[in-house]
Amino acid sequence: MTASDPLNYTAEVKLPERIVCMTEETTEWLYLLGEEWRIVGISGFTVRPPRARKEKPKVSAFTSAKIHKILELEPDLVIGFSDMQAEIAADLVREGVTVHICNQRSVAEIFSTLLMIGCMVGAEQKARELLGQYEARLNAVRQAAEALPRRPKVYFEEWGDPLISGIRWVSELIEIAGGDDSFAELSVHADAKSRIIGDQDRVVAKAPDIIIGSWCGRKFATHQVVARSGWDSIPAVIHNQLYEVKSADILQPGPAALTDGIDHLQRIIHQWGALQNEQQQGEKA
DSSP: OEEEOTTOOEEEOOOOOSEEESSHHHHHHHHHTTOGGGEEEEETTOOSSHHHHHHSOEEEOSSOBOHHHHHHTOOSEEEEESGGGHHHHHHHHHTTOOEEEEOOOSHHHHHHHHHHHHHHTTOHHHHHHHHHHHHHHHHHHHHHGGGSSSOOEEEEEEEETTEEEOOHHHHHHHHHHTOEETTHHHHTOSSGGGGBOOSTHHHHHHOOSEEEEOOTTSOOOHHHHHTSTTGGGSHHHHTTOEEEOOHHHHSSTTHHIIIIIHHHHHHHHHHHHHHHHHHHHHHHO
């Protein structure tokens, strides 16, 4: 590709060909676009797709990175996520590396970010095709939710100590799947610290019908949850409506959340709806 300026200077314009992805969603997206050949380094937390862990060197965690290893890869672009990686980005910029930090927090922002990355690697058409499929999927899920007997109250727990509620895109996906996020008012905060619930009695007062846990890097311990003081009065605990969704499927602001993430939420909420219908039928009998 070439570009000419008014002074008749012609420059060779190259798309990035040596990309380091410091977060999982970017790696998954580039693989889906068929642009994985551009990736030279990935996050150690990457699990999607599984082959990426075998094919690409792991050079970063979430809040830390092996700067020297990244520099050895001679990247022409490093892609990260949020202020949590700001210091890593600053170190790389000081070394002369081009860094792009994404900051998507809502479903709409996830779509926009994925399109932008697609354009950055010359795959806009493929990106739009996939995003069109994701949009159709979300619309179908939203339409199916109209058949629910009512909208369940859903408490999403991102961390157990302290209690942290779900981030904005999770809250929005819960709404799309047919539920009402018990702490939707907290989801607008980008940082986890601002989503700390504090007193666990606040969850009891919300009386959620469903509890979904997704503890980053840890298994959701339902036995610990039900043992919390006063939680035996919560409808979700009484009716055994506690579920885990893996963080790799729901807490990555990329393709995973728009596919497997929303599918998990829909399944959980519709299972609850089926139980409600059964109970209503039993009461009528």
